[in-house]
Amino acid sequence: MDPRLRFRLSLTIGLAVALAGALWALADGSASSRSVADPVTVKSASTIAMPPTAKSLPAVSLRTVAVADPCGQAAVKEALASGGDDAVVAAFGGGAAFRAAVATGNAPCIDLGDPVRDWLVVNKTRPLNPLAYAPASLSEPSLVVDDTAGPLRTDVAQALDALSAGADAAGVGTIALGSGYRSYDTQVQTYSGQVATYGQAKGDALSARPGHSEHQTGMAADVISCGGGCGTIDSFGGTPAGAWVAENGWRYGFIVRYVAGQTPITGYDAEPWHLRFIGVPLATAYHDGGFATLEQFFGLPAAPAYPG
Numbered sequence: 097m098d099p100r101l102r103f104r105l106s107l108t109i110g111l112a113v114a115l116a117g118a119l120w121a122l123a124d125g126s127a128s129s130r131s132v133a134d135p136v137t138v139k140s141a142s143t144i145a146m147p148p149t150a151k152s153l154p155a156v157s158l159r160t161v162a163v164a165d166p167c168g169q170a171a172v173k174e175a176l177a178s179g180g181d182d183a184v185v186a187a188f189g190g191g192a193a194f195r196a197a198v199a200t201g202n203a204p205c206i207d208l209g210d211p212v213r214d215w216l217v218v219n220k221t222r223p224l225n226p227l228a229y230a231p232a233s234l235s236e237p238s239l240v241v242d243d244t245a246g247p248l249r250t251d252v253a254q255a256l257d258a259l260s261a262g263a264d265a266a267g268v269g270t271i272a273l274g275s276g277y278r279s280y281d282t283q284v285q286t287y288s289g290q291v292a293t294y295g296q297a298k299g300d301a302l303s304a305r306p307g308h309s310e311h312q313t314g315m316a317a318d319v320i321s322c323g324g325g326c327g328t329i330d331s332f333g334g335t336p337a338g339a340w341v342a343e344n345g346w347r348y349g350f351i352v353r354y355v356a357g358q359t360p361i362t363g364y365d366a367e368p369w370h371l372r373f374i375g376v377p378l379a380t381a382y383h384d385g386g387f388a389t390l391e392q393f394f395g396l397p398a399a400p401a402y403p404g
């Protein structure tokens with residue numbers, strides 16, 4: 097409090113007490129204390145209650161209810177050091193809490209650009225770092241369209257096997273990998289092929305530039321439906337398996353990364369076949385929260401085009 101204000105308040109209270117004492121002394125024994133005190137109370141209240149600092153107290157009090165610093169917690173530090181992504185998310189209090197902390201800037205220890213983490217976001221404005229990144233551990237899932245499908249990050253291949261088994265159990269047939277990991281060099285060929293065929297603008301809408309593809313992380317799977325003969329990547333969205341995956345993929349840690357209506361945010365046309373693994377805890381929060389893009393999920397800006 098301003099010292100001058102404190103002095104003024106003390107002076108006011110002192111004068112009020114003196115005035116009350118004087119009035120009390122003047123009053124006869126039958127006078128009620130209420131009738132004596134009233135003018136004094138009104139005067140002191142009108143002086144004391146008005147300072148703006150007192151008026152703003154409730155708002156200040158609300159704002160100072162501190163949100164815990166998750167990155168400062170021992171459980172989070174330990175989980176980050178041990179490398180288990182699910183454990184990190186759990187230490188934050190689950191997928192929804194993790195998302196909220198990241199999206200509000202309350203998780204500086206979480207790097208959305210770390211290519212080994214389930215929470216990596218790569219898009220047209222967020223290239224991989226390093227640009228020629230390659231995952232350490234790759235394996236083929238049980239079902240692949242042919243030898244050209246390529247592997248996936250080992251844990252993602254296992255998750256795809258579980259997804260396929262789940263689809264089969266639900267009666268929509270199995271799900272096979274059409275295209276998984278693509279190296280930086282492969283992406284150079286894929287992208288330049290699309291650009292050569294369709295031109296720069298359409299090529300950018302159909303294929304990622306090298307160093308900007310989720311396929312380079314081993315966490316993206318273009319899938320096909322194999323209920324009574326396998327279909328193609330392009331036909332997947334119209335199959336029962338395509339509908340089932342859109343509804344249930346999150347249970348196995350997958351999201352459909354590029355959905356209809358989100359091109360202004362993702363920069364890609366809808367690709368019902370392109371699944372991105374983000375782990376079960378985060379995929380659950382993504383599904384429960386009704387999110388349509390990873391950018392939205394983590395509070396990142398839209399990435400409709402390459403910069404420059």
Ligand SMILES: [Zn+2]
Pocket residue numbers: 311316317318369370371
């Ligand atoms: Zn894809």
